[in-house]
Amino acid sequence: MSSRFSFPFDAGPFVWLLLLLAFLALVFVVERAMFLHRGLVLSSDFIEGVRNNLRAGRPLEALAACEESPGPVPRVVKAALLRSGSGEDAMRAAATKGFNPYDSHEVQSREWKSKWERQQRYRADRDAKLATRWLSI
Numbered sequence: 001m002s003s004r005f006s007f008p009f010d011a012g013p014f015v016w017l018l019l020l021l022a023f024l025a026l027v028f029v030v031e032r033a034m035f036l037h038r039g040l041v042l043s044s045d046f047i048e049g050v051r052n053n054l055r056a057g058r059p060l061e062a063l064a065a066c067e068e069s070p071g072p073v074p075r076v077v078k079a080a081l082l083r084s085g086s087g088e089d090a091m092r093a094a095a096t097k098g099f100n101p102y103d104s105h106e107v108q109s110r111e112w113k114s115k116w117e118r119q120q121r122y123r124a125d126r127d128a129k130l131a132t133r134w135l136s137i
Helices: 007-011 013-055 059-068 072-082 088-097 106-135
Strands: none
Touching: 007 013, 013 059, 013 072, 059 072, 072 088
């Protein structure tokens, strides 16, 4: 092939592998950029909403907003709000550490335990319904 675009065809299979890996890298870069951009855009609105709730004396609504919003910013704000009664240093430490889902903190473990229990109840109900349905056949 003597055309201008004959390089990939003449170079061999290794070039095709490199082109495939370059394409995958480009896909990952674009996906991460879109994810980070979405977090930046929503974080300013989220922070303003939490700030308004706290100024109005509604800390529970601020916590609810943290639980409803996805991303790292709401997790950090929630960690700080949950430790608001412990003082500024505890809030700062919690915000620096973030809200790790594998942390053994008492409040967090209760949340995960209740979520796990709800899932178990749902599965038990679902399995009971399926068993009665199969037994009736």
